[in-house]
Amino acid sequence: AQSVTQLGSHVSVSEGALVLLRCNYSSSVPPYLFWYVQYPNQGLQLLLKYTSAATLVKGINGFEAEFKKSETSFHLTKPSAHMSDAAEYFCAVRTQTLSGGSYIPTFGRGTSLIVHP
Amino acid sequence: EAGVVQSPRYKIIEKKQPVAFWCNPISGHNTLYWYRQNLGQGPELLIRYENEEAVDDSQLPKDRFSAERLKGVDSTLKIQPAELGDSAVYLCASSLETRDRGSYEQYFGPGTRLTVT
Numbered sequence: 001a002q003s004v005t006q007l008g009s010h011v012s013v014s015e016g017a018l019v020l021l022r023c024n025y026s027s028s029v030p031p032y033l034f035w036y037v038q039y040p041n042q043g044l045q046l047l048l049k050y051t052s053a054a055t056l057v058k059g060i061n062g063f064e065a066e067f068k069k070s071e072t073s074f075h076l077t078k079p080s081a082h083m084s085d086a087a088e089y090f091c092a093v094r095t096q097t098l099s100g101g102s103y104i105p106t107f108g109r110g111t112s113l114i115v116h117p
Numbered sequence: 118e119a120g121v122v123q124s125p126r127y128k129i130i131e132k133k134q135p136v137a138f139w140c141n142p143i144s145g146h147n148t149l150y151w152y153r154q155n156l157g158q159g160p161e162l163l164i165r166y167e168n169e170e171a172v173d174d175s176q177l178p179k180d181r182f183s184a185e186r187l188k189g190v191d192s193t194l195k196i197q198p199a200e201l202g203d204s205a206v207y208l209c210a211s212s213l214e215t216r217d218r219g220s221y222e223q224y225f226g227p228g229t230r231l232t233v234t
Contacts, residue, residue: 009157034222043121043208043225044160090159104173105150105223107159 002027002095006108014116019078021111023091033074034092035065044090050074086115121226123209129232135197138229142211149186150223151194152208160208166192204233
């Protein structure tokens with residue numbers, strides 16, 4: 001079974017400050033990991049993904065995430081927050097079933113990023 | 118290139134009434150997903166289609182929910198009869214997935230916000 005835990009339903013930062021959104025996963029097989037962003041009344045948009053290549057993944061809008069197998073983590077960071085970064089962020093994991101069948105995506109509960117001027 | 122199109126964007130119905138949601142995926146995408154997103158939660162997979170075939174439908178409440186994907190393109194999700202607990206955002210996503218089905222990103226539509234009164 002696979003699962004995703006996002007620590008903190010809300011994260012509040014000042015504009016220009018470091019953004020850190022936490023994600024821990026549980027998977028019995030090597031995972032594929034994703035971060036998505038959702039703006040109000042919109043669908044989810046991919047920020048970045050980890051597919052077993054480089055452990056440090058760079059995405060759009062200056063975001064990056066590091067896969068740490070020993071910590072089962074895939075935290076999202078951005079050096080300097082912008083007001084436009086205020087949104088809901090979702091971590092997701094996809095792993096293959098043990099029978100080698102489907103890849104089923106599982107999403108975390110989301111973290112709301114609040115950016116203060 | 119047009120994104121994933123969903124309609125309607127908003128729907129308000131009384132309980133016990135039927136409702137249907139429509140999704141047009143990105144052209145050429147062979148895999149289509151329906152998700153339900155409750156307030157303050159991440160998306161939960163209802164059903165996934167590979168071309169015309171429905172797979173991974175274990176989370177679809179089959180007593181009241183049905184889905185179809187005619188000709189492997191557009192898809193319709195239906196609820197009959199609707200219950201108060203069905204109020205949520207219903208998201209459609211599509212992707213182009215072949216052998217390695219774990220690493221492909223999904224493209225999401227804006228969703229249909231359903232309110233059952």
